[in-house]
Amino acid sequence: EVQLVETGGGLIQPGGSLTLSCVASGFTVSSNFMSWVRQAPGKGLEWVSIIYSGGYTSYADSVKGRFTISRDNSKNTLYLQMNGLRAEDTAMYYCAKEYGSSSVFDSWGQGTLVTVSS
Amino acid sequence: DIQMTQSPSSLSASVGDRVTITCRASQSISSYLNWYQHKPGRAPKLLIYAASRLQSGVPSRFSGDGSGTDFTLTINNLQPEDSATYSCQQSHSTPVTFGPGTRLEIK
Numbered sequence: 300e301v302q303l304v305e306t307g308g309g310l311i312q313p314g315g316s317l318t319l320s321c322v323a324s325g326f327t328v329s330s331n332f333m334s335w336v337r338q339a340p341g342k343g344l345e346w347v348s349i350i351y352s353g354g355y356t357s358y359a360d361s362v363k364g365r366f367t368i369s370r371d372n373s374k375n376t377l378y379l380q381m382n383g384l385r386a387e388d389t390a391m392y393y394c395a396k397e398y399g400s401s402s403v404f405d406s407w408g409q410g411t412l413v414t415v416s417s
Numbered sequence: 418d419i420q421m422t423q424s425p426s427s428l429s430a431s432v433g434d435r436v437t438i439t440c441r442a443s444q445s446i447s448s449y450l451n452w453y454q455h456k457p458g459r460a461p462k463l464l465i466y467a468a469s470r471l472q473s474g475v476p477s478r479f480s481g482d483g484s485g486t487d488f489t490l491t492i493n494n495l496q497p498e499d500s501a502t503y504s505c506q507q508s509h510s511t512p513v514t515f516g517p518g519t520r521l522e523i524k
Contacts, residue, residue: 303460343421343517344453344461344504359512393461402508403451405472407460 301325301406303394308411315384315415321377321394321408329372332397334404335379337390337413347392348379362388384415419443419507423516431524434495438519440488440505449509450488452481456501464503465490497523 307319319335335347348358348368356368367380377394391412395404420443430436440450448468455461463472465481468488478493492499500523505516 344506344515346513346515357511395461398466401466402449402511402513403463403466404453404461404506405463405466407462409458409460 301396303396303406303408305392305394305408305411308392308413310414310416311384312417313385313415316380316382317384317413318381319379319392319394319411319413321379323375323377323394323396326396326406328370328375328377332400333368333370333377334395334397335366335368335377335392336395336404336407337388337392338410339387339390342390344393345390349397350377381413384413386415389413389415418512419446419510419514421505421507421514421516423503423505423519425519426517427520427522429522429524430495432495432497435491435493436495436521437492438490438503438521440483440490440516442486442488442507442509445485446507446509448484449507450481450483451506451508452479452490453504453506454499454501455504461504466508492521495523499523 302324305321334349350368365383369378391410393410396406398405450468452465453461469481502518504518
């Protein structure tokens with residue numbers, strides 16, 4: 300059974316850094332396209348970043364230069380390092396697995412909440 | 418980026434009713450439209466992909482239709498567990514984008 304479990308969220312001051320983790324089971328992270336998607340309070344879902352099976356990465360303009368997606372193949376874990384956090388980064392962050400290369404997210408974690416506030 | 422809109426933003430219906438949620442794309446996305454169900458504290462769930470294809474394990478009371486710019490999600494015979502937020506997502510172009518969501522309340 301495919302399972303994704305995110306951790307690492309919390310309360311952080313503006314300008315601070317945080318690293319989110321997503322432990323996967325039931326499939327191999329490095330063989331799949333993996334994304335981070337977030338949902339700010341009262342807003343819709345927003346795609347944040349993707350790491351392709353080949354290792355190439357891509358980011359939403361809103362986080363480019365501040366966030367870094369990576370993975371640890373030995374731990375079957377996806378990461379999102381977030382630097383220079385802003386109030387507008389406050390959101391529930393989900394990791395999601397794509398079905399093939401379809402840009403359809405067929406498995407999601409339950410999310411981890413990041414709150415950026417002083 | 419392709420903008421996605423949904424209507425209504427929220428609705429309330431009774432057990433056994435049929436409801437339809439509409440999603441519109443700012444440009445043609447062919448049939449690259451997917452629907453998700455999400456509940457607080459739970460992992461979002463893929464319901465429909467490619468506009469009308471039911472994801473494995475999803476009850477057949479859920480159905481999707483449309484192509485181009487206009488799409489619908491219909492839920493027949495509403496059940497209490499269908500209380501959730503429903504979001505559409507286009508997978509035609511990067512970056513993928515989502516609609517703002519429709520909150521469905523079961524009376």
